Amino acid sequence: xxxxxxxxxxxxxxxxxxxxxxxxxxxxxxxxxxxxxxxxxxxxxxxxxxxxxxxxxxxxxxxxxxxxxxxxxxxxxxxxxxxxxxxxxxxxxxxxxxxxxxxxxxxxxxxxxxxxxxxxxxxxxxxxxxxxxxxxxxxxxxxxxxxxxxxxxxxxxxxxxxxxxxxxxxxxxxxxxxxxxxxxxx
Numbered sequence: 768x769x770x771x772x773x774x775x776x777x778x779x780x781x782x783x784x785x786x787x788x789x790x791x792x793x794x795x796x797x798x799x800x801x802x803x804x805x806x807x808x809x810x811x812x813x814x815x816x817x818x819x820x821x822x823x824x825x826x827x828x829x830x831x832x833x834x835x836x837x838x839x840x841x842x843x844x845x846x847x848x849x850x851x852x853x854x855x856x857x858x859x860x861x862x863x864x865x866x867x868x869x870x871x872x873x874x875x876x877x878x879x880x881x882x883x884x885x886x887x888x889x890x891x892x893x894x895x896x897x898x899x900x901x902x903x904x905x906x907x908x909x910x911x912x913x914x915x916x917x918x919x920x921x922x923x924x925x926x927x928x929x930x931x932x933x934x935x936x937x938x939x940x941x942x943x944x945x946x947x948x949x950x951x952x953x
Contacts, residue, residue, distance in 0.1 A: 785867055789866070792866070794835050794836045795836065798829060801825060808821050915945075916944075916945070916946055917945035
C-alpha cells in the first residue's frame with residue numbers, strides 16, 4: 768500500500784510539473800505577442816498617431832503576464848523540490864526533468880463522413896428529436912379516434928323513511944356499460 772501511494776504521488780507530481788511547463792510555454796508565447804503589440808503602440812506614439820493610453824495598457828498586460836510567468840516558474844521549482852523529497856534524492860542526485868511536448872491534435876476534414884459523425888451534430892440531433900416529437904403527436908392524435916369503453920357500477924341504499932333504510936328492499940345496484948365513438952368530434 769505504501770509503495771502504491773508513493774508511486775501515485777510521484778506520478779501526480781511529475782504530471783503536475785509537465786502541466787506547469789506547458790503553462791509556462793503558453794505564457795511565454797502570450798508575452799511575445801503582447802511585446803509585439805507594445806512595440807507597435809510605441810511606434811505609433813513616437814509618430815504621433817496614437818495616445819499613450821493603449822501603450823501603457825499593453826505595458827500593464829506585459830507586467831501581468833510576467834507576474835504569471837514568475838508564479839509558474841516558482842510552482843515548477845516547488846514541484847521539483849517536492850518530487851525530490853518524495854523520492855529521497857539529494858540536491859545533486861535529482862535527475863533533470865525536461866518538458867515533454869503535448870501530442871499534436873489531428874485537424875482537418877476526415878476523408879469520409881460516417882452516419883455516426885453526422886448524428887452527433889447538435890442541429891441534426893435537434894431536428895431528429897423534432898421529427899420524433901411530431902410523430903408522437905400524430906400517434907396521440909390517432910389514439911383519440913379509437914373507441915373508448917367505459918363500465919360504471921354502483922351499489923347503495925335508498926329509502927324514503929329511515930326505518931326502511933337497512934331492509935332488502937332499499938338496496939340498489941346498477942351496472943352501466945358505455946361506449947364512446949369519436950366519429951363526429953371535430
